[in-house]
Amino acid sequence: MSELALAAFAAETGSHLVHMPRDRRFRVFARGFDETGYLTRLRESGVRWVARSASHFPPLLHAIHDPPAGLFVRGAAGPDLLRRATVAVVGAPHEAHARSSARPATSGAANRLDTRSTKPK
Numbered sequence: 001m002s003e004l005a006l007a008a009f010a011a012e013t014g015s016h017l018v019h020m021p022r023d024r025r026f027r028v029f030a031r032g033f034d035e036t037g038y039l040t041r042l043r044e045s046g047v048r049w050v051a052r053s054a055s056h057f058p059p060l061l062h063a064i065h066d067p068p069a070g071l072f073v074r075g076a077a078g079p080d081l082l083r084r085a086t087v088a089v090v091g092a093p094h095e096a097h098a099r100s101s102a103r104p105a106t107s108g109a110a111n112r113l114d115t116r117s118t119k120p121k
Contacts, residue, residue: 003051003069
């Protein structure tokens with residue numbers, strides 16, 4: 001099973017997964033997962049998939065003890081951007097969860113960024 005299937009399952013279930021689950025729920029999901037179709041829908045939405053095993057996956061992120069299966073990247077920047085020191089805004093799938101798990105901002109700019117990142121689109 002692919003890293004994309006793992007990431008899609010984690011996103012759908014709200015789970016943090018590093019390795020493939022061995023439970024029935026994942027097996028059912030994996031049997032019906034259409035990777036080609038999923039990648040097509042991502043591209044049509046302007047999103048690129050960068051798998052953890054890809055050479056351009058951020059090395060510092062790969063080095064943590066529980067790196068994600070991959071990254072869903074939106075925007076026109078090339079893979080070289082992922083190798084540079086950056087700041088990422090990682091949002092929760094639901095605003096209520098984002099608000100309950102957010103840490104207090106340390107500056108006005110950070111507070112504005114946090115507020116914008118948790119608003120529904």
